[in-house]
Each structure stands twice: as C-alpha cells, then as structure tokens.
Amino acid sequence: MLRRSLLIAALALAGTAGLWAKGAQAEEKVLRVGYQKYGTLVLLKEKGTLEGALKPLGYTVTWTEFPGGPQLLEALNVGAIDYGTAGEAPPIFAQAAGAPLVYVGYEPPAPKGEAILVPKDSALKSVTDLKGKKVALNKGSNVHYLLVKALEQSGLTPKDIQPVYLAPADARAAFEQGSVDAWVIWDPFYAAAAAATGAKVLQDGENLVSNHQFFLAERGFAKANPQVIDAISAELTKVDAWAKSDPKAAAAILSPKVGIPAEVLEVALGRQGYGISAITPEVVAEQQKIADTFHKLGLLPKPITVSDAIVKLGS
Numbered sequence: 001m002l003r004r005s006l007l008i009a010a011l012a013l014a015g016t017a018g019l020w021a022k023g024a025q026a027e028e029k030v031l032r033v034g035y036q037k038y039g040t041l042v043l044l045k046e047k048g049t050l051e052g053a054l055k056p057l058g059y060t061v062t063w064t065e066f067p068g069g070p071q072l073l074e075a076l077n078v079g080a081i082d083y084g085t086a087g088e089a090p091p092i093f094a095q096a097a098g099a100p101l102v103y104v105g106y107e108p109p110a111p112k113g114e115a116i117l118v119p120k121d122s123a124l125k126s127v128t129d130l131k132g133k134k135v136a137l138n139k140g141s142n143v144h145y146l147l148v149k150a151l152e153q154s155g156l157t158p159k160d161i162q163p164v165y166l167a168p169a170d171a172r173a174a175f176e177q178g179s180v181d182a183w184v185i186w187d188p189f190y191a192a193a194a195a196a197t198g199a200k201v202l203q204d205g206e207n208l209v210s211n212h213q214f215f216l217a218e219r220g221f222a223k224a225n226p227q228v229i230d231a232i233s234a235e236l237t238k239v240d241a242w243a244k245s246d247p248k249a250a251a252a253i254l255s256p257k258v259g260i261p262a263e264v265l266e267v268a269l270g271r272q273g274y275g276i277s278a279i280t281p282e283v284v285a286e287q288q289k290i291a292d293t294f295h296k297l298g299l300l301p302k303p304i305t306v307s308d309a310i311v312k313l314g315s
Contacts, residue, residue, distance in 0.1 A: 034084030105215040108273035111205035114186040120198035133181035139165040143184040187268035
C-alpha cells in the first residue's frame with residue numbers, strides 16, 4: 001500500500017513538473033525579426049516600441065541584421081527568422097527557391113530611390129549612350145529590373161551592354177576607380193555616392209519602376225499568429241509617420257548604423273515611400289511582371305506565381 005502511495009505521489013509530482021515545463025515553454029514565445037542597416041525596421045528596432053506592443057501577446061523579440069534581402073530571406077527559408085523586409089526582387093528569387101514566405105505588407109512606391117549613375121565628368125548623356133559600356137549592378141536586385149526597363153525604353157537590351165555584377169561596396173570602388181562606366185544603385189548608397197563623388201543621374205526609376213519595399217513572414221508563423229503580424233504593422237505605421245514628419249531625427253538614428261552622414265541620409269529619406277499597407281492585386285501584378293521579366297532573362301530558374309505567396313492570415 002505504501003509502495004503504491006509513493007508511486008502515485010511520484011507520478012503526481014512528475015505531472016506537476018511536466019505541466020510547469022509545458023507552461024514555461026508556452027510562455028517563451030519569441031518573434032525573430034530580420035532587418036537590414038537601412039529602412040523602417042531598423043528605426044523600429046532603435047525606438048524599441050515593438051517589444052511593448054507584443055508583451056501582452058506573450059512575445060519577446062530578437063533582432064538579427066543581414067547585409068541584404070537575399071541573405072535575410074535565406075534565413076527565413078531555413079527557419080532562422082519569422083519576419084523581415086526586402087525590396088521587390090529578393091522575394092521573387094526566394095519564392096522560386098521554395099522559401100515558405102508570404103507578403104504581409106508593403107510601403108508605397110519610391111521610384112526616385114534608385115538610379116543609374118555616371119561619373120561627374122562622364123561624356124555619357126543618356127541611357128542610349130550605355131551601348132557597349134560597362135555597367136555595375138547587383139545581379140537580380142531591384143536595380144537590375146530598373147536597368148532592364150531603362151534599356152528597353154531606349155531601344156536597347158541587356159545584350160547591348162557589358163554588365164558587371166558587384167555588391168554595392170565593390171561597385172562603388174569600381175565606379176570611383178573608373179573600372180566601370182556606370183553604376184545602377186539604390187538609396188542610401190545612391191545618395192552617399194552622389195554626395196561624395198558628384199556623380200550624375202543618367203536615369204532614375206520615375207515613370208519606369210515602382211521600387212516597393214515589402215514586409216514578409218514565414219508562412220506557418222503568419223497564419224498561426226495574425227495578431228502578431230497586425231501588431232508589427234501597427235508599430236511600423238507609427239514609425240513611418242514619425243520618420244516622414246521628422247526625417248532629421250530619423251537620419252540621426254540611422255547615421256551611425258549605416259556609416260553615412262545624417263545630412264546625406266535626409267536626402268535618401270526624402271525619396272522613400274511611407275505608410276505600410278496590405279498587399280493589393282495591383283502590387284501582386286507588378287511583382288508578377290518583374291518575376292516574368294527575370295525568368296525571360298534566364299535569371300530566375302523557373303516561372304513562379306506571385307499570388308501563391310499571398311494568403312489570408314488566420315485561415
């Protein structure tokens with residue numbers, strides 16, 4: 001009888017310990033956010049308001065910095081983060097690679113936030129003059145699409161130029177050394193290069209491309225936690241409104257993060273789109289055009305349907 005009583009007590013104790021462990025595990029909910037050096041998410045991180053907004057939902061937040069959208073979305077693909085931001089092109093390539101991403105928001109167009117630059121003493125006057133020239137760009141990026149559209153408008157194709165695929169830092173070095181004739185780049189690198197070198201704008205994205213910024217989440221996380229996604233969007237909306245109304249303060253926060261003078265960042269912030277919105281059919285159609293263009297150029301390994309990455313949260 002004593003032996004049976006001891007066994008029951010042991011089982012009860014084990015059960016209590018198990019329930020405590022499960023309860024503790026349930027309380028340890030973490031939102032893992034991926035961000036880049038520039039943009040709304042880094043401002044949200046520095047202001048620290050997301051943590052407070054998610055506390056009632058039982059979530060804490062961890063932040064991981066990535067050098068670019070492709071690396072950030074690769075982390076999402078392997079389950080290392082739940083949420084992040086990228087421009088137009090990286091989600092397209094990530095979707096083609098099978099990443100379980102969903103679009104959960106976007107910022108308005110910022111076509112003036114990217115441009116084709118030439119040195120201040122360059123003899124090149126128009127995009128047509130790029131024929132046969134060396135043009136530096138980040139392969140498969142937003143600016144790659146800008147270049148394609150600019151060439152198309154001028155009656156040229158990518159085969160008419162000599163593309164030199166370089167990341168921003170290497171591209172700027174090549175640009176300043178005269179190793180390339182032109183450079184296609186986005187803010188804040190665009191603003192920094194123009195300020196430091198006096199580079200001239202051959203063509204920006206106005207009337208050619210939208211240059212949207214997207215917010216993305218891991219599919220399973222987004223569908224299981226729509227309230228978390230809504231809370232993030234609400235905080236991003238507040239940060240966007242603040243940055244738009246006080247770009248000087250926003251630039252002061254970003255400056256030490258990106259290593260670019262605050263006054264230069266103010267120029268870049270003036271070209272940014274503000275106000276996060278839900279994804280619309282029109283935006284999906286624009287993304288599909290970009291995806292189809294990259295596939296036609298042989299840059300995308302297979303065709304994709306962008307609308308497959310649009311889901312109703314909580315369903």
